[in-house]
Amino acid sequence: MSESQSSPRALAAHDVVHRYGNVLALDGASITVDAARALALVGESGSGKTTLLRCFNRMTEADAGAVQVGGSDARSLPVITLRRHIGYVPQDGGLLPHWRVLRNVALVPKLLQMHEPESAAAEALRLVGLSPDTFGGRYPHELSGGQRQRVALARALAARPGVILLDEPFGALDAITRAELHETFQDVRRQLPMTVLLVTHDLAEAARLADEIAVMRSGRVEQQGTMSDLHAAPATSYVAALIARARATSAHLIPTP
Amino acid sequence: MSGMRGRIALLVFVFPAILLLSLAASGANGFANSTRGQAHGPPAPPPHVNPGEQNQPPVVVASKPFGESYLLCEMFAQLLEAHGIAVTRRPGLGATEVAFGALRQNAIDVYPEYTGTGLIAILHDSVADSLSRDPRAVYEKVSQAFAARYGVRWLPPLGFQNTYAIAVSRSTADRYDLRTLSDLAREGSHLVAGFTPDFMGRSDGLPGLARVYGIRLRNVRPLAPAVKYRALADGAVDVADGYSTDGLLARYDLVTLLDDRHFFPPYEAAALVSPRLVRDRPDAIAVLTLLSGRLDETRMRRLNQRVEVAGEDVHRVASDALTELGLTNAPVTSATSLASDTHEPFWRYMWNRRATIGALTLRHLFLVLIALGAAILVAIPLGLALERARTAAEPVVRALGVIQTVPSIAMLAFMIPLFGIGTVPALVALWLYALYPIARNTYTGVRDADPGAIEAAEALGTTAVQRLLWVRLPLAAPIIMAGVRTAAVITVGAATLAAFIGAGGLGEPIVAGLALADTRMILSGALPAAALALAVDGMLALVERRVTPVAG
Numbered sequence: 001m002s003e004s005q006s007s008p009r010a011l012a013a014h015d016v017v018h019r020y021g022n023v024l025a026l027d028g029a030s031i032t033v034d035a036a037r038a039l040a041l042v043g044e045s046g047s048g049k050t051t052l053l054r055c056f057n058r059m060t061e062a063d064a065g066a067v068q069v070g071g072s073d074a075r076s077l078p079v080i081t082l083r084r085h086i087g088y089v090p091q092d093g094g095l096l097p098h099w100r101v102l103r104n105v106a107l108v109p110k111l112l113q114m115h116e117p118e119s120a121a122a123e124a125l126r127l128v129g130l131s132p133d134t135f136g137g138r139y140p141h142e143l144s145g146g147q148r149q150r151v152a153l154a155r156a157l158a159a160r161p162g163v164i165l166l167d168e169p170f171g172a173l174d175a176i177t178r179a180e181l182h183e184t185f186q187d188v189r190r191q192l193p194m195t196v197l198l199v200t201h202d203l204a205e206a207a208r209l210a211d212e213i214a215v216m217r218s219g220r221v222e223q224q225g226t227m228s229d230l231h232a233a234p235a236t237s238y239v240a241a242l243i244a245r246a247r248a249t250s251a252h253l254i255p256t257p
Numbered sequence: 258m259s260g261m262r263g264r265i266a267l268l269v270f271v272f273p274a275i276l277l278l279s280l281a282a283s284g285a286n287g288f289a290n291s292t293r294g295q296a297h298g299p300p301a302p303p304p305h306v307n308p309g310e311q312n313q314p315p316v317v318v319a320s321k322p323f324g325e326s327y328l329l330c331e332m333f334a335q336l337l338e339a340h341g342i343a344v345t346r347r348p349g350l351g352a353t354e355v356a357f358g359a360l361r362q363n364a365i366d367v368y369p370e371y372t373g374t375g376l377i378a379i380l381h382d383s384v385a386d387s388l389s390r391d392p393r394a395v396y397e398k399v400s401q402a403f404a405a406r407y408g409v410r411w412l413p414p415l416g417f418q419n420t421y422a423i424a425v426s427r428s429t430a431d432r433y434d435l436r437t438l439s440d441l442a443r444e445g446s447h448l449v450a451g452f453t454p455d456f457m458g459r460s461d462g463l464p465g466l467a468r469v470y471g472i473r474l475r476n477v478r479p480l481a482p483a484v485k486y487r488a489l490a491d492g493a494v495d496v497a498d499g500y501s502t503d504g505l506l507a508r509y510d511l512v513t514l515l516d517d518r519h520f521f522p523p524y525e526a527a528a529l530v531s532p533r534l535v536r537d538r539p540d541a542i543a544v545l546t547l548l549s550g551r552l553d554e555t556r557m558r559r560l561n562q563r564v565e566v567a568g569e570d571v572h573r574v575a576s577d578a579l580t581e582l583g584l585t586n587a588p589v590t591s592a593t594s595l596a597s598d599t600h601e602p603f604w605r606y607m608w609n610r611r612a613t614i615g616a617l618t619l620r621h622l623f624l625v626l627i628a629l630g631a632a633i634l635v636a637i638p639l640g641l642a643l644e645r646a647r648t649a650a651e652p653v654v655r656a657l658g659v660i661q662t663v664p665s666i667a668m669l670a671f672m673i674p675l676f677g678i679g680t681v682p683a684l685v686a687l688w689l690y691a692l693y694p695i696a697r698n699t700y701t702g703v704r705d706a707d708p709g710a711i712e713a714a715e716a717l718g719t720t721a722v723q724r725l726l727w728v729r730l731p732l733a734a735p736i737i738m739a740g741v742r743t744a745a746v747i748t749v750g751a752a753t754l755a756a757f758i759g760a761g762g763l764g765e766p767i768v769a770g771l772a773l774a775d776t777r778m779i780l781s782g783a784l785p786a787a788a789l790a791l792a793v794d795g796m797l798a799l800v801e802r803r804v805t806p807v808a809g
Contacts, residue, residue, distance in 0.1 A: 084718030094713025098731050098806030
């Protein structure tokens, strides 16, 4: 597509430890995501999945262990530069409420001093299924929840990063809107090669959007693998129970081996 | 993004800059030196001018905020002017501490004071029995002590005493058969008193009175001087403190009780003169001394009644008095020196004073806008800095909040040793009051601005400065503006008290009106002040609408 497209980069975390005061949020967590692949981090609230995700754009700094982006230490780059090349979508969208949609989406292209930030933004809006003419001039509060998350996704994609971090991006949406966004996201992935790290507590969503799943519990990764791997050979009883519970509620989404 | 940056610039820089510029235009020529007792136009041209004195700074003539003090101040001023000496009037200064504090620092040059007050309120001397009946001895004592301690001189007494007087209504006097303070002590358990806080605290006031006469009252309420006679006349209280030459005693038909044990020391009125005047202006001192021994109690009470009962203009009464005494050739006949006709309708009263009220309003606006503009320039950056250093934020904000709780009049009094009297200390005090709402709102507004949006902006690679300018400030702008509006309204109100330290403004007629129990005079300051508060708030509401990022 655009010549400014960054190539997908691999992500890796090795034995990452992070404390919030006395609370051990990450207790030696390790994952690897190959370039252009998608990994979903699943687990209960407080299992450390968001903390691990934020280590990659250094919104959280690892106290110990290694965090790598594209094979090199995340700390080898200036943090601002690192972040401008990594897409990010939080659960609430995090749109700037006083900026119109087009300006929101043009943020990173503008920060990167790209040639035409607004046209990059318009292209990103089309990619997530929003007409720039209709929506570009609106304020976030004039959008529905689903539209806001589409704009947030477009903002993360506008500068064509090789890596995108999504922190429960669809968690607050109703089931129908969520399903529509799942389709959009899958379309985007088909058009734009990029490495995806997705935090979700919904195993069905993880199965649908990601190539692999990492199950987190108490700041550690219990097992990383494809859905079939987790089903066929759960590494721990926790993983086995998780799979069993997910199959009971949404069996059709989870492939059987 | 330049649009938003422009709006921020408007808020942070341009707005205060406009304020300051407009002030430079309207205020720089200074109303400070043109403030007048009743502010009723220019003084009469002096009969002769001595060219040798032209480059001398004007003699600053001041008073405390009650009728007799205003009148004597105006008499001093007119007498000096009649001898070709330039004068600046600073009437109605706070109270003894403010007026005397200003005098010893040469911020003012002369004001009428009373020997007993000098002895007790300034020297903090106890009333020795040997002194208490001898005015001569009290005068000698304060003369020597003031010259030695402060370099301040008491000119020879004017010729009358204005002692504390304990007053009751005629009906109370008849009912309880009260003629003396000893009678009051006998009947005290039936009576409720309304005393000025000043009187309740001074050793020559209630504490001493209670000790010497054994007076025990049923209840004592602190009352402002402006309302105590009214309260007495209306029967809300039975006993009040006053001054023996007070015209208001006659206005409300009150009876003063005889000090049969000679508790109160002599309060001889005299001109109190600054060290500067003593050193540099023997000519002014010679002129002021012309009044010494010329005013007896009968004359003074009559003059006070003209001001306080008949509601006549202080300027006119002072001029008449000087003419009667043969101290000036002709009465001052200034077209703008309006005798207050008590039957004049209120709108006409206001209309006749429109020039004065307009000038005072501009002066008031000048004080408010300078103080507010300076507060914006300091408090917004301060609030932003606090957001960066949050551990310091609460202590600093709390300290500014404590400033807010200092009563305005006390704050103004604290300013005198640092900045003297007049415009500068008033601006500093108003500025201090305006800091808190602006700094507090800036800090909390910026701190609490949409955390999700700020977090996302950070995660996408914005710098801290970009987040401040693009996100935090625009989102906090309405809250900051709310703080500015609060500060503006507070400042308009507090600026009315600036009159107590001679900074002028709409407080001037309010202070004078309170002192003279003249409701219309109070309203001629209070109504424009209220209108000004609404106007300033309305203007800022428009600015607030402009800086509000999204009409959500």
